[in-house]
Amino acid sequence: MSRYWSSLVHTLTPYVPGEQPKLDNLVKLNTNEHPYGPSPRVLAAIQQELHDGLRLYPDPNSDRLRLVAADYYGLKPEQVFVGNGSDEVLAHAFMALLKHEQPLLFPDITYSFYPVYCGLYEIDYRCIPLNEHFEIVLEDYLQPNGGIIFPNPNAPTGRLLDLQAIAALLERNTDSVVVIDEAYIDFGGESAVRLIDRFPNLLVIQTLSKSRALAGLRVGFAFGQAPLIEGLDRVKNSFNSYPIDRLALAGAIAAFEDEAYFQEKRAAIIKNREWLVEQLDALGFETVPSAANFVFTRHPQHDGAVLAQRLRQDGIIVRHFKLPRIDQHLRITVGTERQCELLVDALRRIVA
Ligand SMILES: *Cc1c(COP(=O)(O)O)cnc(C)c1O
Secondary structure, three states: OOOOOHHHHHOOOOOOOOOOOOOOOOOOEOOOOOOOOOOHHHHHHHHHHOOOOHHHOOOOHHHHHHHHHHHHHOOOOHHEEEEOHHHHHHHHHHHHHOOOEEEEEEEEOOOOOHHOOOOOOHOEEEEOOOOOOOOHHHHHHHHOOOOEEOOOOOOOOOOOOOOOHHHHHHHHOOOOEEEEEEOOOOHHHHHHHHHOOOOEEEEEEEEOOOOOOOOOOOOEEEOOOHHHOOOHHHHOOOOOOOOOHHHHHHHHHHHHHHHHHHHHHHHHHHHHHHHHHHHHHOHHHHHHHHOEEEEEEEEEEEEOEHHHHHHOOOOOOEOOOOOOOOOEEEEEEEEOOOHHHHHHHHHHHOOO
16 A cells, blocks of 8 residues: 555456466466467567567557458458457457446456456446356346456356357347457357457457467457457557567467467367366366366365365465355366376375
């Protein structure tokens, strides 16, 4: 606390990111990072950028990257916005598109950054409860609102909504923006990017952090019709003209150019997830069906916080949320084959 703070700063409750431990040798399954690392072509592209050119500002509009991402999805460059991680893209979307008279709607169990942005931008919001199976019930969102946002698959549950359900929501909610946060879409879902031509109020947000193994590079996207993108550009250019540095730009472009690596690693993570879910089943865990690179699971006889603590003693860190409805669950990132085996071995010893 300081008397020098603005009155707004006094009211903020900041987001608490998952731990980035300073210790090596931990099996780190707590922040949904990619276990195999980025494509070698990404690393080579970044190395190529390490020269005197770093004295120059990067392209403020990331035009080459916008073009590459637009091509990848069959969009036009003016339908693509690039930001410093999708967290920044989300922040701009809250400010530019989701701040209105009516409350913003999002699930009660979801990405915990959403209420934080509402605090920062002083946006009124209403949490819509998931049903008892942790499913989003879209009918519940058909009420006056200043916007709707949820991740698909949802976090931290991993549950997926199909495109038909999202299209049906968009058909009935035409007066406000619907933001679909697709941080995990590559692990088992179909992107809503395909719906952009039909719906002027749809904004799809993606990131290179999870399925492209580039959480450390900080590159995120928004896709939508040009007027929505222009709204984001207006906020971005009132905040930071150069969100994507030269190294990130080079690495991000290379990531889209190595489709074979992306597909191979994504398939490996999905395979590991399926193996992990089977093993958890056999140990008596109850796991929410996941279309993401993590699983959300609980054991009927073992307290969630205790399980997380015991795993930590074995050098394995997972995410546990001390929140209503989910304090018995663990959110566990799907790691390499070896990491999944270590996790299952540790859990077997703990619950035996
Ligand atoms: C990880 C995550 C993000 C943020 O990703 P960055 O691009 O690394 O900022 C956004 N939304 C959800 C739901 C996430 O899980």
